[in-house]
Amino acid sequence: MAATVAGIALTGSLAAGAAPSYADSASSTVTTAAKAPRGDGAKVLCRRVPALERRVDRAVKRLEAGVGTPGSIARLQQRIDNADAKGDTAVAKLLGDRMATRKALLPNLEQRQTDLKSVGSWCQTQGDGSGSAGVSS
DSSP states (O other): OHHHHHHHHHHHHHHHHOOOTTOOOGGGTOOOOOOOOSSOSHHHHHHHHHHHHHHHHHHHHHHHSOTTSTTOHHHHHHHHHHHHHHTOHHHHHHHHHHHHHHHHHHHHHHHHHHHHHHHHHHHHHHSSSSSSTTOOO
């Protein structure tokens, strides 16, 4: 008997909560047009190129730095060597995985440097020579 009452109550609550498909609300009939982009984003990109170049240059400089620089490949290699010397194979493996990622990152960043240089030179030909593609402040 209790199961029957629970089943009826559940069915009633589901039926009461579901709206018929033909009862669309008035707000769903109003469509708002999304704003279309006005350009290809070149002005914004040209404005960002100097900051992007600085950021990528800093990352490459840090990766190529010596043992005394945190984040460098040389420092990570020293940490791997120290872990191996202590016999911490788990730590050495973790750091080795980081090393693989860091070494794979360097060519990617160097490619970005060359790409940003070509974008910067293109921006200078399009604008006033400052790399801002004629964007006025």
